[in-house]
Amino acid sequence: MFHRISPPPASSLHFTKGLRTPASEIRGTISINIRQAVSTHVHQVKIEYYVSFKTLVSFKRGDPNMTGRSREVIYNEVKTVWESPNPTSSSSSSSGGTLVPFVFYFPDNQDLPPSFNHQTTRITARVCHGIRLYECRRDHPWSTVADCSFPFLPLDINPPVFHVEQIPQRSVTEGKDLRHGLNWHDGRVDVKLTMPDLDTIPLFQSVPVSLHVRSFSSGLAGPSRDVSTFTFPRLPSSPEQIQLKIKCTGNVRAGSHETEFEIDRRSVSGFGDAHSRSNATVTQPRWIPHSDGIGGRWSQEAIYTTNLFLSARVPPAFRISYQSGYLSITHQLKLRIPFSGLGNDLKMAIPLRVSSGIFEGIPLPDEYLYDIPPAYNEDEDGGSSE
Template sequence: MTGHQDTLVIEMDSSLRTPGTGVKGVVRIHPDQASRHELSVVHVELLAVATGVEMKQMENGTHTTPVMREILLDYKEALWDSKAPPMYGHIVQAGFIRCPFAFHFPTHPLPPSYQSIAVSMSAAVRYFVRVTGRLKGWKLSGITHPHIRVVQAFPFVPFDDLPPRAPLEYMPVARHATEIPVRKGIMGGYGNVEAEVFLPAVECFPLFTDIPITVHVKCFSKEMPHFHGSNSSHFTFPLPPSTPNAVELDLIRTCHYDISEHSSNLGSVGGFGKMHPATNGPASHIKTDIGPPTWLQHHGLKHEGRWWQEVTFRSNIVFRCSPTFGIPKLRITYHLELKIPFHGMGNDVHLTIPLDGISSGIYRKAPLEPSTKTLDLHQAYWVLGDIKDIRDAV
């Protein structure tokens, strides 16, 4: 519920919408305030607006330049007129005039809700209801604008264009791997770390769905004399991570705008690493298999060998971010970043795992259950002061 000095108030829910669904609510008009401000007419709009702002740090503060402002959707209807008889459905309740409204989303393609904030740029695709009232006596009442406007945002995602998938745990898997030499100090021999990540081999990963992921790490010590092979206490570096907290797996979103781009870390996923409000499941839900240290005899040198040990983590990811999309001037992509820290300079393991796409996971023939699915959106998505005056026509 939002309001402007109690003159106009929007009552509607902010649940997730999809193409063809309804946007219904009630605008509550305060008759005393309406009379005092000489409120003449009220309109209600269903709007979708794409915006982009470049930001530069100047000596006197941050300078912002709008670089994109496109109205993607604009439905408008008259709601109330002080000179006209009450419209159908209008009622007076508890001293307020209650005016219902209803819109339906079109079925043509629209981008999903989106919001990103970075040092040099911000971009958004917002969906919201805006109620505008024209005031006759705005100058006399001390209001500085001939209109009063209230807005309420809600999230939207398009349907998934791909056919419904088989359970992802039964899909073929794609392997992503890296291998680096590591050394404990600036002198001495090198050990080795191998890291693998396995994900379902799909064209797009759906939202709100358990996505199985496996992280497999193998650590090999430097070459050692063969008599060290009788006691695993000689195996001290590099040791594989023993808990999911020692592995960082982050979701990275990149916003591509014309010739510039910026990336944002959306936090850990799958229960790995530092916990995040959007983290999908605590670490206790991760299955961890730690193999025993094993001596590996060198094939060519009988008097040398090395220790190795492996660990496997099995978990699930659930994405709740904005799906990937592209419109003129703006598109977003995602990838996963795996990081496994090891002691010593330059020894951390890094692996970038591209995600070809993230789709809504909601299909035309499967109705959306109200309030069961929510998007993780930046809090700025819900702050609509910068687009209340996207256009002045009422």
């Protein structure tokens, strides 16, 4: 059996894959070898900007009844950049070649989702912004010459905050009785987390966070003032022992199959590391006498401060819904303060809404661009259907 060998493409795409926002343009050039185009019967060259949405959920590999797939085109725009024998746009020719510039503008009347990619052997959830170059030969279907994706972030849904320290504060509290040894109530810890009362937490914005933590020992019968008797629960002496991470949860559906996934939790503050963005003020233990004046208990307080910072590695919240597929991204701020003993760590989960941090007329500093995750082409498949 003989296989027909396709001729080499007569065109090539020149395009920079940097971050795009609604305020930017999609601009590049296409090189066309006219002699080769004529000799291989290429009569049209087209360029397309597309936004595609793709999901896959597989509950059992190899069973098509347990695997769902969906693909939708959220937006696309196609331009013809060359037709035989003359290009349709201004260009400069030499030695049988031509360079044709192209430009796309993001639509004003449509809210496009951010680029996104989550991929495992059983789950694919992808929003792809890309540029695709086509050639059409007479009596042949369109052939894809190049497909280049790029990262995209939409404009933030809220106005920018220039003085976040002046925003009114909101606080969330949590408390827990702690067990030490065989006793169930050998101490207690209470924590209050305070941060600016923002509707959303934007990417690329430093947000101050403080923790006010107070611990209490179990009651002691005698009027002890010996601080050495206070051994539990002692507060962390350093912010390096505290964890403050962002949890990103996705709910995805492909056809009739639906599941959840979690993106790796990332440390988003100076806690957990020896870092200049965190500080700790821990008081000496204080004796609190009982009302009868006979016994009492020890108490200790601490204030830990840091700055919450979300880079482009954290996707903003968004939701896409079609009959064939669905994807939503939500976030929680996860706090963990360690205490000795099994199950004694204090944990707190705070729902957050994360926004893009992209504002019209305010350019993003170059240093933030280095942490943008790579773009993935639409056809780089994830889950397996073996």
